[in-house]
Amino acid sequence: MSPARWFAVAPAVVVVLIALIGPDIPAASATAAAAGPFQPADPARPLGTDVLGRDVLARVLAGGRxxxxxxxxxxxxxxxxxxxxxxxxxxxxxxxxxxxxxxxxxxxxxxxxxxxxxxxxxxxxxxxxxxxxxxxxxxxxxxxxxxxxxxxxxxxxxxxxxxxxxxxxxxxxxxxxxxxxxxxxxxxxxxxxxxxxxxxxxxxxxxxxxxGAPAANWGRLVRENSTGMMSNPAPVIVPAVLLVVLAVGVTVALDRAAETRVGGLGPAGAAP
Known part of the structure; x- marks a missing residue:
């Protein structure tokens, strides 16, 4: 795969890695309150807190697998x-x-x-x-x-x-x-x-x-935190962006794989 194609697929690979290994990365508790609801980002909590004051980064890491x-x-x-x-x-x-x-x-x-x-x-x-x-x-x-x-x-x-x-x-x-x-x-x-x-x-x-709750899930994060978009949009925007990048990246990767398999041959129609 060419560097340009790797560049197109790399974001999806990163998202998949975040989803699969995220729950095993040491982080704050994904279920316990860390501060007040919808607190903005700070050095201790890079993505702020959610509707119940839980660390958003910890919930994002735990919610994709x-x-x-x-x-x-x-x-x-x-x-x-x-x-x-x-x-x-x-x-x-x-x-x-x-x-x-x-x-x-x-x-x-x-x-x-x-x-x-x-x-x-x-x-x-x-x-x-x-x-x-x-x-x-x-x-x-x-x-x-x-x-x-x-x-x-x-x-x-x-x-x-x-x-x-x-x-x-x-x-x-x-x-x-x-x-x-x-x-x-x-x-x-x-x-x-x-x-x-x-x-x-x-x-x-x-x-x-x-x-069910309190288990983290990227889809549930969007629903739970939609009421606090004005205070801290991260709990909604971050999982939504991850889902979009994942879907687009996997589609691009499979499209590229399909292009090299047209008719069971290489891209130019010659036997590999």
Whole structure:
């Protein structure tokens, strides 16, 4: 990756590191009051205090791990299931069954994600794994739809038809003729899914789903401290900026990876 691309991705890498190792960094208590509510930044508290007088820096450091892990795991699960079902639906000869499966996928996709999140997560209060599972489940239909269309287009190409005419197995045709051309689409789609997963994970925190207070969560920080924006905006602005940088940076990284995999070849269309 070129220095310019590293520079574009570096902020997201920093955010991920903050999220993953932040809870282990020695800092002030993320749950105990340190001073009065919404105190501005000072040498002892670089980001000031929140609505309950807790150290904002400590809460930011403690509040990202669960959210990033939820979004990352949901993206991996959703993309894997979407890839498997999408490739099957786009290449199978059982078109009637594939049509039924796609109608079921469309029906699930028609349900607003936030409603599913509220219903299931509220039924299992305080469970971060349930929130992650819901985020993965609501992302699957869109992955299936996108990857199915691309897989069907690749299956209709001349080289894929020639492989079928030669009597090659379906698995070998998928491996050699479908997956290489599908990789750029899958990577780009995963980037879009990660952004959506991050938004849903932050929304879950904002709504108080998953682990409850006083556990820190970047989404919950925005909700808890919105009333004190005029006194100390840091508890709202800092987690919001971290979420934006994370989403944009991961999308850029996956887009760059997709560019180098077009058709399974290098950027110039030559074999690596």
């Amino acid at each position: 669960t959210l990033v892990l939820q979004a990352g795991a949901a993206t991996l699960i959703g993309s894997a299931v979407g890839l498997a079902v999408g490739v099957w639906a786009g290449t199978t000869s059982r078109t009637s069954l594939a049509g039924v499966v796609m109608r079921l996928v469309d029906a699930v996709a028609a349900i607003p994600a936030i409603i599913v999140l509220l219903l299931l997560a509220a039924g299992f209060p305080g469970n971060d794994l349930v929130v992650m599972g819901v985020i993965a489940a609501v992302s699957i239909p869109f992955s299936v739809r996108v990857l199915r269309e691309r897989a069907a287009a690749l299956a209709a190409t001349d080289y894929a038809r020639d492989a079928a005419a030669r009597g090659e197995s379906r698995w070998r045709r998928v491996r050699d003729d479908i997956l290489p051309g599908l990789t750029p689409t899958a990577l780009t789609e995963a980037g879009v899914r990660f952004v959506a997963a991050t938004q849903l994970a932050a929304t879950a925190g904002f709504l108080g789903l998953g682990a």
